[in-house]
Amino acid sequence: xxxxxxxxxxxxxxxGTPVLLRCNYSSSYSxxxxxxxxxxxxxxxxxxxxxSAATLVKGINxxxxxxxxxxxxxxxxxxxxxxxxxxxxxCVVSERSGGYQKVTFGTGTKLQxxx
Amino acid sequence: GAGVxxxxxxxxxxxxxxxxxxxxxxSGHVSLFWYQQxxxxxxxxxxxxxxxxxxxxxxxxxxxxxxxxxxxxxSTLKIQRTQQEDSAVxxxxxxxxxGTPGNTIYFGEGSWLTVV
Numbered sequence: 001x002x003x004x005x006x007x008x009x010x011x012x013x014x015x016g017t018p019v020l021l022r023c024n025y026s027s028s029y030s031x032x033x034x035x036x037x038x039x040x041x042x043x044x045x046x047x048x049x050x051x052s053a054a055t056l057v058k059g060i061n062x063x064x065x066x067x068x069x070x071x072x073x074x075x076x077x078x079x080x081x082x083x084x085x086x087x088x089x090x091c092v093v094s095e096r097s098g099g100y101q102k103v104t105f106g107t108g109t110k111l112q113x114x115x
Numbered sequence: 116g117a118g119v120x121x122x123x124x125x126x127x128x129x130x131x132x133x134x135x136x137x138x139x140x141x142s143g144h145v146s147l148f149w150y151q152q153x154x155x156x157x158x159x160x161x162x163x164x165x166x167x168x169x170x171x172x173x174x175x176x177x178x179x180x181x182x183x184x185x186x187x188x189x190s191t192l193k194i195q196r197t198q199q200e201d202s203a204v205x206x207x208x209x210x211x212x213x214g215t216p217g218n219t220i221y222f223g224e225g226s227w228l229t230v231v
Contacts, residue, residue: 032216043119043224044158044206051217090157094216100170101146101210101218105157 002027002093006106014114019063019078021109023091026072033074034092035065038108044090050074061085086113117141119223121207127229128197136192136226140209147190148220149182150206158206164190165213197230204228 007022025033035047048059055067061084065076074091091106120139128134140147145166150158151174160174166187175182179198184190194201204225210218 030216032218034219036222041224044208044222046219046221049217049219094218094220096214096216098171100163100165100213101216101220102171103148103160103220105150105159107157 002031002095002097002102002104004091004093004104004106006089006091006109008109009107010110010112012112012114013081015083016080019076019081019085019111021076021089021091021111023074023076023106024072025074025091025093027093027095029095032094033065033067034094035059035063035074035076036090036092037087038090039087047076047089081111081113083113083115086111119207119209119221121205121223121226123226124224125227125229127231130198130230131196132230133193133195134197134228136194136205136207136228138190138192138207138223140188140190140207141211141221142188144209144211144221145187146210146213146218146220147184148208148210149190149192150208151176152204152206152225154203161192161205194228197228199230202228202230 003026005024033050036044050067147164149161152158163171164184179195181193208220208222210220
């Protein structure tokens with residue numbers, strides 16, 4: 001069985017400072033991992049994904065994440081926060097199960113950016 | 116279409132009323148997922164279709180919930196005799212190739228259901 005733990009429900013940073021959103025996963029197989037962002041009243045947008053190629057993955061809007069198998073982690077980072085980054089972020093684990101793609105979401109981290 | 120389209124975007128239902136939520140996936144996408152997202156929570160899996168076949172309905176919370184995708188494209192999630200605890204955002208998502216963990220799953224903007 002797979003699961004995802006997002007270690008912080010809320011993170012607050014000042015504009016221009018680094019962002020770190022933490023995610024740990026559990027999976028029986030070689031998973032794929034995703035980060036999605038959800039702005040208020042909007043759908044989920046893919047930021048980036050890891051699919052067993054390079055362990056450091058670059059996404060949109062300056063975000064990146066590093067897959068660390070030994071730590072079962074997939075933390076999301078950005079060097080400098082922008083006001084428009086304020087949103088909810090979901091870490092997602094995906095593996096093949098029963099012949100299809102089984103996807104499990106974390107509980108989300110709400111990012112607040114202070115001017 | 117260009118993305119996953121859901122309708123209605125917002126629905127207010129009286130307790131006991133039946134509702135139907137529609138999802139138009141991206142054209143050609145084989146896989147279709149439904150998720151339920153309660154306020155302040157992450158999306159929870161409801162059901163999965165591969166073309167017209169419903170391969171997994173383990174997440175449907177009760178027998179009041181029913182989903183179909185009769186021609187392998189548009190899907191409808193039906194909730195009978197709605198209860199207040201059904202209030203949530205219902206997200207539809209689709210992906211192109213089934214069974215591949217690295218597939219990107221594309222989400223619609225959701226149908227916001229409020230039961231009063």
